Amino acid sequence: MTVDIWPDADSLAQGIADRLVEHLASVQADGRTPSVVLTGGTIAIAAYERIQAGDVDWSSVDFYWGDERFVPAGHADRNDQQARDAFLTRLGVPEARIHAMPAHGCSESMAEAADGYAATLPADPFDLVLHGVGPDGHIASLFPGFPQVHETTRRAVEVFDSPKPPPQRISLTYPALNHARSVWLIVSGEGKAEAVARAVGGADVDSTPAAGAAGLDETVWLLDEAAASKLPA
Numbered sequence: 001m002t003v004d005i006w007p008d009a010d011s012l013a014q015g016i017a018d019r020l021v022e023h024l025a026s027v028q029a030d031g032r033t034p035s036v037v038l039t040g041g042t043i044a045i046a047a048y049e050r051i052q053a054g055d056v057d058w059s060s061v062d063f064y065w066g067d068e069r070f071v072p073a074g075h076a077d078r079n080d081q082q083a084r085d086a087f088l089t090r091l092g093v094p095e096a097r098i099h100a101m102p103a104h105g106c107s108e109s110m111a112e113a114a115d116g117y118a119a120t121l122p123a124d125p126f127d128l129v130l131h132g133v134g135p136d137g138h139i140a141s142l143f144p145g146f147p148q149v150h151e152t153t154r155r156a157v158e159v160f161d162s163p164k165p166p167p168q169r170i171s172l173t174y175p176a177l178n179h180a181r182s183v184w185l186i187v188s189g190e191g192k193a194e195a196v197a198r199a200v201g202g203a204d205v206d207s208t209p210a211a212g213a214a215g216l217d218e219t220v221w222l223l224d225e226a227a228a229s230k231l232p233a
């Protein structure tokens with residue numbers, strides 16, 4: 001595990017954007033089509049807005065989501081819509097590369113929608129999974145004390161009673177989220193400092209789901225000083 005710290009949220013957002021572009025270019029230089037799991041959340045959107053085209057072929061990157069708010073397609077609360085608005089549309093990512101989760105109004109139940117999404121995930125490890133972290137230590141829509149944290153079989157699950165609105169969500173689970181070469185946890189703000197300190201310190205996943213995030217090759221925390229303020233020196 002490594003921890004990298006920027007002075008403030010603006011420089012962190014720029015740092016995440018630059019590192020993401022560099023990472024995708026290097027995967028493509030190795031001859032692979034990168035697969036990336038996007039997160040929602042404040043610092044993620046700020047980073048997405050700062051992404052520049054760089055040396056990446058944006059027509060050849062597959063984007064998935066770690067979780068989604070189960071509201072109608074195009075709704076401003078949807079993580080996929082926020083990412084489209086922040087960078088996917090601007091950089092010309094083709095619709096066929098945007099693997100959005102099902103939306104409210106689809107013909108399936110939420111459980112069927114979750115299982116259907118799981119069936120679309122690649123068999124190979126993701127190249128990169130991005131996580132925002134809530135003040136309670138949640139990642140994706142895996143919340144403290146919720147049974148989804150203990151899912152070991154299904155790679156995507158339904159959540160009916162998220163403590164953070166909107167209540168209905170679909171989330172990937174650890175078996176999918178940790179089937180990734182690189183996992184980056186991106187966090188800003190003092191309100192998340194305690195959750196970060198617990199997760200980095202190896203808390204149990206019931207109290208702090210972020211503690212369960214782990215990449216196959218690397219697990220990296222990208223923080224601003226405020227989010228890092230409760231880490232031991």
Ligand SMILES: O=C1O[C@H](COP(=O)(O)O)[C@@H](O)[C@H](O)[C@H]1O
Nearest residue numbers: 039040041042043132133134140
């Ligand atoms: O609801 C969600 O929240 C988290 C973190 O969001 P933030 O606004 O506190 O930064 C995010 O990681 C997750 O994808 C999203 O659905």
